[in-house]
Amino acid sequence: MRHSVAGRAHTTGTSAATGLGATLGGSLESPQTALSGKPITVRSTSVRVLRALTRTLTYLVLLGGSVMFAIPFVYMVRWSFMTTGQVYDPDLFWPFPMAWENYTYVWANHPVPWWLLNSSVVTFIGVVVGTFSSCVVAYGFARLDFPGNRVLFIVLLSTMMLPLHVTIIPIVIIFRELNWLDTLWPLIVPGLGGGAFSIFVLRQFFMTIPIELDEAARTDGASRIGILFRVILPLSKPAIATVAALSFIANWNEFFLPLIVLNSPERITLPVGLRYFAAGQYTEQLHTFQMAVAMIAVMPIIVVFFFAQRQFVRGITLTGIKG
Amino acid sequence: MRTTRWQRWSGLLFIAPWLITFLWFTLGPFVASIFLSFTNYRFIGLPEWVGADNYVRLFTDDAKFIRSIINTLYYTAVHVPGIMVMAFFVAILLNQKVKGQPIYRTAFYLPSVTAGVATAYLWILLLQPNGLVNQFLGLVGIDGPNWLTSSTWAMPALILMSFWGLGTTMIIYLAALQGIPQHLYEAASVDGAGVIRKMWHVTVPMMTPAIFLTAVLQIIGSWQVFTQALIVTNGGPRDSTLFILLHLYRTGFEYFQMGYASAIAWVLFVIILVFTVLQFGIARRWVYYEGASER
Numbered sequence: 001m002r003h004s005v006a007g008r009a010h011t012t013g014t015s016a017a018t019g020l021g022a023t024l025g026g027s028l029e030s031p032q033t034a035l036s037g038k039p040i041t042v043r044s045t046s047v048r049v050l051r052a053l054t055r056t057l058t059y060l061v062l063l064g065g066s067v068m069f070a071i072p073f074v075y076m077v078r079w080s081f082m083t084t085g086q087v088y089d090p091d092l093f094w095p096f097p098m099a100w101e102n103y104t105y106v107w108a109n110h111p112v113p114w115w116l117l118n119s120s121v122v123t124f125i126g127v128v129v130g131t132f133s134s135c136v137v138a139y140g141f142a143r144l145d146f147p148g149n150r151v152l153f154i155v156l157l158s159t160m161m162l163p164l165h166v167t168i169i170p171i172v173i174i175f176r177e178l179n180w181l182d183t184l185w186p187l188i189v190p191g192l193g194g195g196a197f198s199i200f201v202l203r204q205f206f207m208t209i210p211i212e213l214d215e216a217a218r219t220d221g222a223s224r225i226g227i228l229f230r231v232i233l234p235l236s237k238p239a240i241a242t243v244a245a246l247s248f249i250a251n252w253n254e255f256f257l258p259l260i261v262l263n264s265p266e267r268i269t270l271p272v273g274l275r276y277f278a279a280g281q282y283t284e285q286l287h288t289f290q291m292a293v294a295m296i297a298v299m300p301i302i303v304v305f306f307f308a309q310r311q312f313v314r315g316i317t318l319t320g321i322k323g
Numbered sequence: 324m325r326t327t328r329w330q331r332w333s334g335l336l337f338i339a340p341w342l343i344t345f346l347w348f349t350l351g352p353f354v355a356s357i358f359l360s361f362t363n364y365r366f367i368g369l370p371e372w373v374g375a376d377n378y379v380r381l382f383t384d385d386a387k388f389i390r391s392i393i394n395t396l397y398y399t400a401v402h403v404p405g406i407m408v409m410a411f412f413v414a415i416l417l418n419q420k421v422k423g424q425p426i427y428r429t430a431f432y433l434p435s436v437t438a439g440v441a442t443a444y445l446w447i448l449l450l451q452p453n454g455l456v457n458q459f460l461g462l463v464g465i466d467g468p469n470w471l472t473s474s475t476w477a478m479p480a481l482i483l484m485s486f487w488g489l490g491t492t493m494i495i496y497l498a499a500l501q502g503i504p505q506h507l508y509e510a511a512s513v514d515g516a517g518v519i520r521k522m523w524h525v526t527v528p529m530m531t532p533a534i535f536l537t538a539v540l541q542i543i544g545s546w547q548v549f550t551q552a553l554i555v556t557n558g559g560p561r562d563s564t565l566f567i568l569l570h571l572y573r574t575g576f577e578y579f580q581m582g583y584a585s586a587i588a589w590v591l592f593v594i595i596l597v598f599t600v601l602q603f604g605i606a607r608r609w610v611y612y613e614g615a616s617e618r
Contacts, residue, residue: 058416065413066430069487073433075455076445133340140337147331152338159349161599163547165568166592169359169581170352173366193344224337253439255550260576271440275554287448294441301437309429312436313494 076298080291087287102292112293114266115273119252119297122187122269126251131244134194135236138202139228143214153203159196164256175261186261187254187269195250198243205239206232238314245308252301270297360585370582377586388587391567392594397478398566399545402485407537410489414496415526428497435490443554446484447471450555456483474563477556481564484551492537499533500526531610539602546595567591 079087081098106112140146141153164171175186209232217227233240255271262268265276274297277290305312335342360377362370381388413431417424434442449455450470457467470480507525516524527534549568552558558565558573571591575584 058419058421062413062416062421062427066427069430069434071455072442072445072449072487075449076442079448137338137341140334144334144337145331146334146338149334152342155345156341159345161543161595162349162353162592163543163595165547165549165571166588167349167352167356168571169575169585169588170355171348172576173355173581174348174352176366190344190348193340193342196341199341249436255440256572260572274440274444277444290444291448294444297439297441298437302433305429305433305436309425312432313428313498 076291076294079288080295082288084288099288102288103296106289106292110273110276110289110293111266111268112273112296115268115270116296118184118267119269119271122184122254123248123251125188126191127244127247130191130194130247130251131198131240133192134198134202134243135233135240136228137194138199138206139232141199141203142206143211143227143232144224156196156199160200168256168260172260181261182263182267184267187258191251195247198247201243202236202239205236209235238311241308242311242314245304245311248304249301356585356588359582360589362582362585363580364582364585366579366581373582377583378590380583381586381590387562387565387570388567390562391565391570394478394563394565395546395548395567398482398485398548399542401479401482402545403538403541405482406486406489406492406541407534409486410492410537411496411530411534413489414493414500417493417497418500428494432490432494435488438488440550440554442487443484443551446487446551447555450480450484471556472560474560477560477564481548481551481555484555492541495533495537496530499530503529528611532612535602535606535610539599542598542602543595546591546598567594 078094080102081100082092082095082102083099086092086095086099141149141156171186171190172181175181178185180186180189213231213235214227217231222230253271254269258269258272259275262272265273270293274290274293277286277293359370361372361374363373363376364370417428417431421427451457452467452469456470460467468476470476503526507529508521511521511525547568548566549572552564552566552569553572556564558569567587568591571584571587574580574587
């Protein structure tokens with residue numbers, strides 16, 4: 001019921017019309033029918049043809065585009081199950097039997113379990129603690145009237161424009177002074193206080209909750225912390241889920257910082273570990289093992305995506321940037 | 324509502340988690356990087372003050388730096404308009420009442436979520452001379468180049484790869500499209516507007532905030548291209564895909580010229596700032612905010 005409503009107001013009867021077709025039909029049809037209700041039958045055939053054409057074209061482009069966008073993933077799966085010889089066989093599309101041993105091999109012979117563990121630890125803490133902190137901070141910005149609230153919020157917004165890369169050198173020096181190089185701390189600690197984007201999204205959402213609910217809770221004797229936990233957070237579950245999902249992706253995919261601060265093979269995260277299969281540290285067959293590890297790196301994202309698809313889409317509207 | 328002085332100040336406790344990490348990992352390093360950019364610092368010993376030397380060297384004696392700026396401008400000029408037009412087109416199609424819409428949406432959106440090192444390695448294989456991309460081009464009779472070993476085609480290859488990530492932009496457009504009130508289309512129909520005019524006089528103006536937002540995000544993102552450039556082409560061949568951030572990374576963390584790298588970082592920051600401020604300045608002329616004109 002998007003564009004189509006406008007069109008359907010003018011089309012006669014064909015409620016199955018798709019949006020573009022309907023608007024198209026409506027604009028062609030309506031002036032004439034309004035003037036003389038006579039040659040409807042003739043025109044509606046041509047309109048119907050045109051509508052069917054646009055509809056077919058829409059489906060063709062969407063279907064073709066989807067296939068094109070999905071095929072690289074198919075190739076990733078395919079390669080991850082091939083043996084070296086099969087990779088270079090142009091006539092073979094799908095390997096039988098599938099080489100599951102690629103997975104068992106990289107798992108057993110490379111520090112892949114460590115990489116997975118490191119990535120998981122960083123992501124888990126980042127999502128859980130980071131999201132929790134973001135909620136508390138967002139509540140402060142949304143509801144509490146402390147000195148400097150507005151100024152600090154503007155500062156928070158401006159940090160979203162400042163990329164990590166600009167400050168990376170002093171940051172790495174700080175980590176060195178703390179003796180944190182080649183540990184997971186640099187990937188964990190900076191995110192513990194909440195992320196600017198998460199705080200911003202949550203703050204905007206908290207602002208839409210009627211303040212009367214806070215006041216009612218306060219007359220019932222709730223403290224500010226009580227209001228946060230018993231009024232604000234329960235009402236904000238969708239926003240929190242969105243922030244957590246986006247934070248998961250950001251943490252899991254992070255590459256620049258771990259690349260710089262981590263070094264030892266068993267201390268790196270998955271994205272950095274993938275480099276080992278290209279850099280020549282391991283001389284065995286590269287492509288198939290690399291794709292197997294790539295699959296291990298990508299699968300959690302796909303799983304989270306399918307469980308939290310609504311959250312991703314809703315995240316856009318939550319930030320209030322829709323048209 | 325009665326608040327004591329303590330209660331007012333104690334509000335700061337709620338934002339303390341962010342404030343501490345901000346001072347520690349953002350503001351502090353931000354100030355320090357200004358200082359470092361005027362020094363010679365090699366990660367050991369003490370920084371040695373050299374005045375504006377680093378900046379002078381950047382613009383007069385560093386061909387790679389100038390090259391990286393030109394490369395990034397090239398990438399931005401093709402990537403940003405390209406991805407916006409394609410994402411807009413896909414969003415318009417997805418916004419029709421099509422069967423299986425969630426499936427198409429997922430197919431177009433998923434690659435932008437998984438983008439990273441893993442998919443960068445995947446694209447190396449797809450871009451091989453006899454890889455999927457060239458096989459596809461072969462279907463329409465085009466003899467595809469050897470993308471990654473050609474200094475002419477390496478950048479187009481990275482741009483092509485970047486279009487695979489149009490999902491984020493597309494989903495913003497889709498949300499914006501769904502937020503356009505129907506009565507505007509109805510009014511346009513009453514006035515006898517056809518598809519094209521509805522698109523141009525209703526859809527596009529109502530979409531300008533989303534178009535503006537994605538333009539800002541994509542341009543900022545273009546100046547931060549790193550993973551693809553490092554993994555897929557490693558800046559080559561012959562510096563044809565050397566992006567400014569890759570130059571910064573190599574200078575700082577391969578050659579350990581940290582003062583000089585800080586200067587690069589600051590030029591990068593100023594560029595991003597100028598682009599963003601410029602865009603906000605121009606935005607007043609073309610971005611339509613509903614309700615704003617009624618004030």
